Amino acid sequence: MTPRWPGNQAAAWRILGLGALAGAAGITALFVGRGPRPLRAAEDRSLFAPGPQGLRGTLTEAFGRGRLTLAYDTIEGSQDHVTLGGLQARLEEGTLWRVVAPRAVRAGENWTLEGPVALEAVGAGGEALGHGAVPAEGPALRWAAGAWEGLGPLEWTDQAGKGVWSVPAGWRRDASGTLTAGGPVRWRPLQAGDILGLEAARVESNAGFQDGLLEGVKASLAEGTVEARLCRLSAGWIQWPAPLAFRRRDGWSGTASGGRAPRPDQGLAPGLLELRDLVAARLGPEGEESLRARSARWTPAGLRLEGQATWEQPLQGIIAKLESPRIMMRDAEGDDLPSDLPRGEAWAEGQAVLTWGSRVLNSPRIRMARERRTWEVDAPVYGRSAEGTFTAGRGKGGARNWTFEGPVQASLLNGGTLRGQRLLWEGESWILSGQPAVWTRLRERLSGLKVVKTGEVLAFPEGLSGQLRASEGDLSLRADRGESRGDRILLRGRVECDGLGWQVAADALTFELAPGRVLRRILATGSVTLRGRMGEGRGEALEVDQATQQARWQGRVRGLSQDGGK
Numbered sequence: 001m002t003p004r005w006p007g008n009q010a011a012a013w014r015i016l017g018l019g020a021l022a023g024a025a026g027i028t029a030l031f032v033g034r035g036p037r038p039l040r041a042a043e044d045r046s047l048f049a050p051g052p053q054g055l056r057g058t059l060t061e062a063f064g065r066g067r068l069t070l071a072y073d074t075i076e077g078s079q080d081h082v083t084l085g086g087l088q089a090r091l092e093e094g095t096l097w098r099v100v101a102p103r104a105v106r107a108g109e110n111w112t113l114e115g116p117v118a119l120e121a122v123g124a125g126g127e128a129l130g131h132g133a134v135p136a137e138g139p140a141l142r143w144a145a146g147a148w149e150g151l152g153p154l155e156w157t158d159q160a161g162k163g164v165w166s167v168p169a170g171w172r173r174d175a176s177g178t179l180t181a182g183g184p185v186r187w188r189p190l191q192a193g194d195i196l197g198l199e200a201a202r203v204e205s206n207a208g209f210q211d212g213l214l215e216g217v218k219a220s221l222a223e224g225t226v227e228a229r230l231c232r233l234s235a236g237w238i239q240w241p242a243p244l245a246f247r248r249r250d251g252w253s254g255t256a257s258g259g260r261a262p263r264p265d266q267g268l269a270p271g272l273l274e275l276r277d278l279v280a281a282r283l284g285p286e287g288e289e290s291l292r293a294r295s296a297r298w299t300p301a302g303l304r305l306e307g308q309a310t311w312e313q314p315l316q317g318i319i320a321k322l323e324s325p326r327i328m329m330r331d332a333e334g335d336d337l338p339s340d341l342p343r344g345e346a347w348a349e350g351q352a353v354l355t356w357g358s359r360v361l362n363s364p365r366i367r368m369a370r371e372r373r374t375w376e377v378d379a380p381v382y383g384r385s386a387e388g389t390f391t392a393g394r395g396k397g398g399a400r401n402w403t404f405e406g407p408v409q410a411s412l413l414n415g416g417t418l419r420g421q422r423l424l425w426e427g428e429s430w431i432l433s434g435q436p437a438v439w440t441r442l443r444e445r446l447s448g449l450k451v452v453k454t455g456e457v458l459a460f461p462e463g464l465s466g467q468l469r470a471s472e473g474d475l476s477l478r479a480d481r482g483e484s485r486g487d488r489i490l491l492r493g494r495v496e497c498d499g500l501g502w503q504v505a506a507d508a509l510t511f512e513l514a515p516g517r518v519l520r521r522i523l524a525t526g527s528v529t530l531r532g533r534m535g536e537g538r539g540e541a542l543e544v545d546q547a548t549q550q551a552r553w554q555g556r557v558r559g560l561s562q563d564g565g566k
Helices: 011-034
Strands: 053-063 066-077 081-093 095-107 110-122 128-144 147-150 154-158 163-167 179-189 195-205 212-221 224-234 237-240 244-248 253-256 258-262 273-284 287-299 302-315 318-330 345-356 359-369 374-377 381-385 388-392 395-397 401-412 417-426 429-441 444-454 457-460 464-468 475-479 481-485 488-499 502-514 518-532 537-545 550-558
Touching (some): 066 095, 095 128, 195 224, 244 273, 302 345
Antiparallel strands (some): 053 066, 081 095, 110 128, 128 147, 154 163, 212 224, 237 258, 273 287, 302 318, 345 359, 359 374, 359 381, 381 388, 388 401, 395 401, 401 417, 444 457, 444 464, 457 481, 464 475, 475 488, 518 537, 537 550
């Protein structure tokens, strides 16, 4: 059943209206009768503080190419002096900066943010550049028309560089985005790596320390330290554009005209530090040794020198100098050096030259066992000394003794050549052996199992055979041992000499040579036997004049010569 309301003229409506009027009048009379009372404070702020007050809002300021938006939880103050609480700010200038602070105060044109302040930078492409904080309480940042001033120390985590920058108070970042700070400014890696830290007296950098310039830098590396007047940060690299000084834990210290190192975000590349125009020295077992190279790679595994590299080291009172387009020294495990280069050894490659005293060795590769101070050289080997020059196969040795595989061929400074299958280089002596070893000169060709060259003496201690050219034809020689000394050839022990139509045997034969190595005469001594066209006989001594082809006996003789002489 539908209810029915009273009509417009019903008395009920007049009664309700009069009641409402009477109620309002009564309530008003009640409050008037109680009189005035004080208002309560809201959230610890006086309601009668000067200036406007509010909750939750934003302020925006534009300057140049930037725009600053400040979101706040509370605001109070006047047009010339504003205080914000619970601040979250966005600074957009290509790079987006986010700032969070508990309190910000504006006085005139300047904003002062109180700490602790948190900051974050995001690149134009949305990539995280880093984050940081001014952790101390009290005034932390001052901002005016796009320029920032650090009122407290800044701790900044470099997202790309995988490290933390510690910047003292007083740093500034201008409206163009350049940060300038006095030292000491320090950088440390987030994780242990080859670069242990950097310290600079002054820094000038862009957003997030992605690139910039550092002055008065000292870098601590896993294998030593680097100090430089300038250091430049760039995408992926830490560069030293000016001269620097370095010290390695293995004892090497020196200078370079510049260098660079990969930043940790590049995966700590094998070439930890690349140096230009390196000059270094260290104290070795026998004194100071030195290094020079156009470029060098300082790696955790050791040193890699490139471009006219030179290594000099004292060796038994003389200087051993190793020169090569490339020298590599391994001190630890690492991929930048050849995997078959053992620890404690060094290789010189690309036609290396080893020089000590008057001796020189040239080889495609020279390897050195650094503790034993011995070398190995790959074939083909070219050698030089005061005796002459030679070519040989692989060799190995030390300061005084070397052995070389064959084939060996030597050219002597006093004339002639030597050939053999093995060369032993002892002090000032060359000892060739083979099947047989051969000595050849303009008018001489002698061979034996071993040939020893010492100074002007060429010795055959294990027998010889050969030919000696004479005016009447070649002479064939055989002996148990012999030597060539100046203008004489001396044969000893069961000696035989065959000429054209004659033969002599004796205990010793001496061949005297005139200038031009022309045979002048032959002296035979001790159990001499002569046969042939110059006569036949036995005696104690015999002289053969090569010019006259006459034989003259001396001492006791048995048998007569053809000319009737004794």
